[in-house]
Amino acid sequence: MIAFWLLAPLMVAAALGVLFARKAVHAALLLAVVMIGLAVLYLVQDAPFLFAVQIIVYTGAILMLFLFVLMLVGVDASDSVIETIKGQRVLAILVGLVFGLMLVLGVAQVSLGAATGLEAANADGNIQGLADLLFSRYVIAFEFTAALLITAAIGAMVLAHSERLKPRLSQQEMAAQRMRDYADKGKHLGPLPAPGVYARHNAVDTPALLPDGTPAEASVSRVLAARGTVRSAPRLADDIEELTRRLNDDGSSNIPGEPDATPKGPIEGDPSQQQSQTRDEGEEQ
């Protein structure tokens, strides 16, 4: 009983945490606490087989599956706080409280008499007793379980499978496509230009400048462009001029080499234009 009183508050707290956690990963980890607590309670109640199954199947397999899917879906896919139905949240909590109160009061008022205990049933060992039941009285249900698991496995494969609509391009075909692009549209045949390299700022997120001073779009990765984190080189140059002018103004009291002292905002350069342009590029992918 000590195990119960130690674990029960912990489990209820973790369950409430699942309810209120904003991030799905936190909810999954708190659910693991609840499930391990339940496993220990099974052990306390003479169910060692279910203890092992609970740890292996639930915390080991199912929760890891949850975490895998969270990784696929994106950890930052957090919950929205907007209510689509007005007053739904308040009503739901109210209904939940009433339901829980009713259930707890009902359970608390029933007198179950003295528990028989599982000493007689577990005389040959818990697993042996379970196997006796599973392969005699519940053998049909057990067979259906096999069918269910096969169906679930096939269903998951069908749902997760995505058909490749176009055949994968071979290297030879890609080279031929490049040559064709060069012949038809005059697209540059060689490798893409490298990103901008400057004395003060040397990073892949800054486009190189063409001889006429315009940024070379092809020199930054498409991924960075889609994220909207591309810096604009001319703006960067302006910023440097601004900084040197300010340094000349107030003497050399500031430390010129301090990178954090540079204003972040203007460096990002023309966000509206950059964003819209990069968004379009992102849509194309």
Next chain:
Amino acid sequence: MSETPFLVLSAILFTIGAVGVLTRRNALVLFMCVEMMLNATNLALVTFSRVHGNLDGQVTAFFVMVVAAAEVVIGLAIIVTIFRTRRSASVDDASLLKY
């Protein structure tokens, strides 16, 4: 060792799971709450198994676990499929049948 506290804990966990299903919007968290409800019923089954002194309750809890595992596999596959087409795991976004 009395069994009422176990049943009360089971009821509380079930209620928390039910409220979670009603209030949360993220499909994955919703699913976790469903799992919590299934686990709460399992605790009640194991407790009653001890009260009655036979193992039928434990066998039933075992079957519940098997069904829950199959359900999670299919449910998560559906969530991944929906996410692939709509780029969102929110249950509010999958509302095509409403219009």
